[in-house]
Amino acid sequence: ETGVTQTPRHLVMGMTNKKSLKCEQHLGHNAMYWYKQSAKKPLELMFVYSLEERVENNSVPSRFSPECPNSSHLFLHLHTLQPEDSALYLCASSRLAGEYQETQYFGPGTRLLVL
Amino acid sequence: AQKVTQAQTEISVVEKEDVTLDCVYETRDTTYYLFWYKQPPSGELVFLIRRNSFDEQNEISGRYSWNFQKSTSSFNFTITASQVVDSAVYFCALRGVTGGGNKLTFGTGTQLKVEL
Numbered sequence: 001e002t003g004v005t006q007t008p009r010h011l012v013m014g015m016t017n018k019k020s021l022k023c024e025q026h027l028g029h030n031a032m033y034w035y036k037q038s039a040k041k042p043l044e045l046m047f048v049y050s051l052e053e054r055v056e057n058n059s060v061p062s063r064f065s066p067e068c069p070n071s072s073h074l075f076l077h078l079h080t081l082q083p084e085d086s087a088l089y090l091c092a093s094s095r096l097a098g099e100y101q102e103t104q105y106f107g108p109g110t111r112l113l114v115l
Numbered sequence: 116a117q118k119v120t121q122a123q124t125e126i127s128v129v130e131k132e133d134v135t136l137d138c139v140y141e142t143r144d145t146t147y148y149l150f151w152y153k154q155p156p157s158g159e160l161v162f163l164i165r166r167n168s169f170d171e172q173n174e175i176s177g178r179y180s181w182n183f184q185k186s187t188s189s190f191n192f193t194i195t196a197s198q199v200v201d202s203a204v205y206f207c208a209l210r211g212v213t214g215g216g217n218k219l220t221f222g223t224g225t226q227l228k229v230e231l
Binding site for chain 1: 162219
């Protein structure tokens with residue numbers, strides 16, 4: 001079952017490039033998340049969108065710019081990245097239960113390499 | 116503040132052995148949820164189980180079982196008769212319900228290698 005899909009799966013970009021990561025969920029959820037997973041580090045929550053509004057931005061540099069046009073789609077726009085931004089970027093979605101999020105379901109991730 | 120500790124960085128077992136992955140958590144919330152996720156080499160985090168803090172009953176699902184003990188703040192995961200396909204990184208996670216309760220706090224993961 002591919003409830004949450006992400007494209008591209010792999011991306012190599014130079015520091016001056018602009019690219020976008022795309023996430024789509026087919027689970028009828030209304031909250032979406034971006035996480036960064038670097039080698040030997042815990043998953044880092046980057047952004048949270050709830051009902052298409054950004055509710056959390058965990059001190060992420062402005063070179064990462066999220067966009068959530070509707071409850072099924074989430075983008076992460078990238079520009080002038082640094083080599084240390086190379087990581088696996090994971091998208092997740094969940095349903096709102098009252099004011100709280102239920103179980104998060106993850107996509108396969110985009111493995112990003114910045115040269 | 117919430118914290119999840121997975122002290123075992125890497126475990127190697129031979130196929131058919133049983134293996135237990137440890138998870139210890141800290142939270143000030145009285146209501147909270149605990150999760151286990153599996154991350155195979157493909158990268159996707161696969162949801163395995165969710166428990167709420169009021170349900171200490173242990174759970175078994177096929178070869179997987181979970182032991183939740185509030186007294187020791189632990190939520191351990193046992194794989195019985197391990198198989199090569201169980202090789203993955205396993206993450207324990209915690210979500211409270213107060214303050215920043217929507218945050219899912221992950222442990223650093225345990226890499227499980229199952230060899231023939």
